[in-house]
């Protein structure tokens with residue numbers, strides 16, 4: 001689709017935006033694919049994270065829809081829209097400086113830690129805030145330019161919290177939804193933000209604001225009542241005569257696709273090969289995460305190490321496979337975390353490994369969904385030990401593939417998924433002894449207890465799968481399915 005009359009650059013210089021032709025727009029910091037440069041030139045690969053896993057299949061093939069986002073590079077992007085994997089994409093450019101100040105800075109060193117219980121300290125810099133506002137304005141102008149009259153615009157995640165308010169000013173005719181994929185923090189933490197009122201008002205520019213859990217929605221409603229003059233009711237916040245729905249929309253996975261992948265005989269053969277290549281241990285334990293300090297990986301490794309040390313797990317009989325997807329490597333806390341995990345893995349294998357048998361395998365790279373499903377099928381125990389997580393899709397993916405009701409999920413109470421996945425072995429990852437007990441219980445659990453828990457978990461995951469989540473949003477935004 002050609003760019004409708006004006007380019008993002010002219011939008012920036014103050015030209016009034018004019019309506020485009022898309023009746024449904026998705027705005028997220030990242031496009032579902034990112035541009036990569038290899039020996040054969042540039043191409044596209046899937047972007048990391050749960051947001052893309054959930055949204056990309058919903059948009060594929062929809063001719064009424066467009067996805068606006070960053071291509072992951074600071075090079076020149078196409079002007080106008082391009083089609084990749086059946087989705088019409090509109091790149092929103094970020095300069096090198098904006099990647100540093102907006103993405104690595106305000107998004108990932110101010111907001112991300114603040115919204116995850118301040119696990120590491122947030123930094124507050126006015127230059128980062130300025131970049132956040134500039135980039136949010138660019139997204140709002142781009143959306144205003146591409147959206148058809150009366151279109152629905154669905155804005156995603158913490159990078160773009162000012163967009164609903166900015167876009168409403170530019171295009172009051174649009175229906176605007178905002179969904180936060182990560183936790184929304186308690187008021188006591190959020191109030192640290194020097195720009196707390198502007199962000200709250202930015203979100204209240206939407207018609208519907210959605211959160212992963214009831215706790216997040218409640219935190220936001222309380223905040224809105226505190227920092228703005230809004231009137232707050234059960235599921236509604238009313239400000240300056242306009243009502244905003246504030247609700248819980250817990251995200252899920254595509255259970256049907258995962259089930260059919262798991263049923264494929266080739267996939268099952270691949271899972272068998274995985275177990276064989278691990279030396280056919282009695283129990284395979286698995287972790288699959290972005291290498292993020294919120295995922296509780298250091299605590300998981302500490303528990304695993306102590307269990308080996310105490311002889312409660314045995315090399316050869318028990319193997320841990322940890323898949324860690326590289327993420328945000330230019331952010332200092334992530335680089336430090338990676339060093340720490342590298343060291344812990346090295347120490348575990350160095351101290352407890354034998355010739356021909358290591359306690360754990362550590363795979364620090366992206367894996368395709370096919371590879372992950374083979375690992376899910378090969379794993380007797382899945383470890384999800386996040387110290388805070390908006391939802392966590394990995395635990396839902398694992399459960400969706402366990403169609404024979406075998407396998408055990410150890411799940412952190414601090415993942416949004418724990419709200420509905422109550423038949424997992426729920427753990428407090430800060431309690432290392434409790435975590436060790438749960439891992440021990442998981443590796444010794446008999447088939448009947450596994451089946452009782454897993455069938456209940458599968459019911460819960462199917463009941464809240466990604467299509468229900470999407471349908472609820474499409475209804476809220478008035479978009480045809």
Ligand code: ADP
Nearest residue numbers: 049050053289290323324325366367392393394
């Ligand atoms: P987050 O959005 O914080 O990364 P989620 O668990 O919600 O966490 O979503 C992660 C998504 O990324 C899942 O769909 C999962 O399959 C995928 N994923 C996680 N780890 C990897 C990995 N090492 N390689 C490839 N994909 C991964």
Ligand code: F6P
Nearest residue numbers: 030048049050051052157181328
């Ligand atoms: O789900 C949380 C999230 O921050 C998404 O918003 C994002 O797409 C994903 O993790 C991956 O992070 P990033 O876009 O910083 O690589």
